[in-house]
Amino acid sequence: MRAGLIGYPFAGKTTLFQAVNPIEANSDLASVPVPDERFEKLCEAVQPKKRTYATVELQDDAVRLPGHGGAKPSEFAEAARKFDLLIHVIREFDDPAVPFHDAPNPSRDYHSVFSELVLADLQLAENRLEKLAKSQDAKSPGKRDYLENQLFQRLAHSLADGCTIREIELDETEQEIVESYRFLTAKPLITAINCAENNLNTPSELEKQLAASNLPVFRLCAAIEQEIASLPEHERQPFFEQIGIERSAAESMIQAVYQALGLITFFTAGEKETRAWPLRKGSTALKAAATIHTDIAKGFIRAEVVHYKDFDKIGDVKECYRQNLMRLEGKDYVVQDGDIINIRNKS
Numbered sequence: 229m230r231a232g233l234i235g236y237p238f239a240g241k242t243t244l245f246q247a248v249n250p251i252e253a254n255s256d257l258a259s260v261p262v263p264d265e266r267f268e269k270l271c272e273a274v275q276p277k278k279r280t281y282a283t284v285e286l287q288d289d290a291v292r293l294p295g296h297g298g299a300k301p302s303e304f305a306e307a308a309r310k311f312d313l314l315i316h317v318i319r320e321f322d323d324p325a326v327p328f329h330d331a332p333n334p335s336r337d338y339h340s341v342f343s344e345l346v347l348a349d350l351q352l353a354e355n356r357l358e359k360l361a362k363s364q365d366a367k368s369p370g371k372r373d374y375l376e377n378q379l380f381q382r383l384a385h386s387l388a389d390g391c392t393i394r395e396i397e398l399d400e401t402e403q404e405i406v407e408s409y410r411f412l413t414a415k416p417l418i419t420a421i422n423c424a425e426n427n428l429n430t431p432s433e434l435e436k437q438l439a440a441s442n443l444p445v446f447r448l449c450a451a452i453e454q455e456i457a458s459l460p461e462h463e464r465q466p467f468f469e470q471i472g473i474e475r476s477a478a479e480s481m482i483q484a485v486y487q488a489l490g491l492i493t494f495f496t497a498g499e500k501e502t503r504a505w506p507l508r509k510g511s512t513a514l515k516a517a518a519t520i521h522t523d524i525a526k527g528f529i530r531a532e533v534v535h536y537k538d539f540d541k542i543g544d545v546k547e548c549y550r551q552n553l554m555r556l557e558g559k560d561y562v563v564q565d566g567d568i569i570n571i572r573n574k575s
C-alpha cells in the first residue's frame with residue numbers, strides 16, 4: 229500500500245515528507261510510522277524490548293504534473309496509477325523568499341489537478357471503449373467485455389460531467405474491474421493545504437467546500453510540522469499548546485491516509501516485541517496470522533483475542549486473561565480494529 233505526494237513545485241511536498249519521516253530524510257520513499265495512542269499505552273504496560281509501529285509507504289514527488297517539468301498527461305497518469313492513494317499538497321503560504329511561478333491560489337491548484345485526474349480517467353475509459361467497439365464479446369450479454377462496455381460507457385459519461393469514479397455506485401464486479409484498471413479518481417485523494425504559520429486557524433473556502441462534501445482535507449504549515457518533528461518528545465506537547473493545536477496535523481494526516489487505505493490495526497503484545505500490524509478491513513484471523521508469519525498461519529489452532537478497550541479498562545494484558553476477557557476465535561473470525569491477538573499454533 230503506497231501513498232504518493234503530488235502537487236506543484238514549491239507547494240511544500242518535501243518539507244511535509246521530511247516532517248513525517250525525520251529518519252530516512254535522504255530517500256524519497258519512506259515507511260512512515262502511523263501514530264496510535266492505543267499502541268503507546270499498550271507498550272507502556274508491556275514494556276517490550278522492541279516496539280514496532282504499523283507503517284504506510286509514502287513517496288515524495290510521486291508524479292510530475294502535466295505542464296510542469298515537461299511531463300505529458302499520459303506520463304503523469306501512468307506514474308499516478310502506481311499509487312493506492314494520492315495526497316495533493318497545495319501551497320497557500322506566501323513568502324518572497326520562496327521562488328514560484330504565480331501567486332498562491334489554492335482553489336486554482338486544487339481544480340487544475342482535479343481536472344487532470346478526471347481527464348486521465350476519461351482518456352482511459354475512452355481508449356478502452358474504442359477497443360471494445362471492435363469486440364464481438366462486447367455485444368453478448370454475460371461476457372466480460374459486455375460488462376466492461378456497459379460500465380465504461382457509464383464511467384465515461386460521469387467523468388465527462390466532471391464527476392469522480394469514487395462518486396459512482398458500483399457493484400462488487402464493477403468495483404473489481406475499476407480496481408484492475410487503476411483509475412485515478414477511484415483512489416482516495418487527501419488534500420493538504422500548506423498555509424502560513426500565522427494562518428493555521430482560518431479555513432479557506434476550498435477547505436469548507438471539501439469538508440462539506442466529506443472529502444479529507446488538512447490545513448497545516450509544513451514548516452511548523454518539520455519543526456515539531458525535530459523536537460524531542462517531551463517538548464512537543466507544550467509546543468502544541470503554545471500554537472493552539474492538539475496534535476501535529478501531519479500525524480493526523482498519516483492516520484487519515486491509513487484509514488483511507490482501508491487498513492485497521494491489530495496488536496501483538498510480546499515482551500520481546502510489541503507490534504502494531506496493518507490489516508485490510510474485513511480480514512480473518514487466519515490472514516492476520518499470515519501477516520505475522522506464513523508458518524504461524526500454517527499451524528493455526530486458535531486466536532486468543534482481547535480487545536483494546538478491555539485492556540484499557542484493566543491496564544494489563546495478562547490480567548485480562550485472568551478476568552476471562554480473552555476470547556478464543558477460529559480461522560474465520562473477522563479481526564476488529566484494536567484487537568490484541570495471540571495466535572496459538574502448532575510449531
Ligand SMILES: Nc1nc2c(ncn2[C@@H]2O[C@H](COP(=O)(O)OP(=O)(O)O)[C@@H](O)[C@H]2O)c(=O)[nH]1
Pocket residue numbers: 235236237238239240241242243244321323326422423424425449450451452
Ligand atoms: N514560509 C514557509 N515556507 C515553506 C513552507 N513549506 C515549505 N516552505 C519552503 O518552500 C520551499 C519549497 O518547499 P518544498 O517542500 O521543497 O516544496 P516541493 O517542491 O513541493 O517539494 C522550501 O524553501 C521550503 O522551505 C511553509 O509552510 N512556510
Ligand SMILES: [Mg+2]
Pocket residue numbers: 241242243289
Ligand atoms: Mg520536493
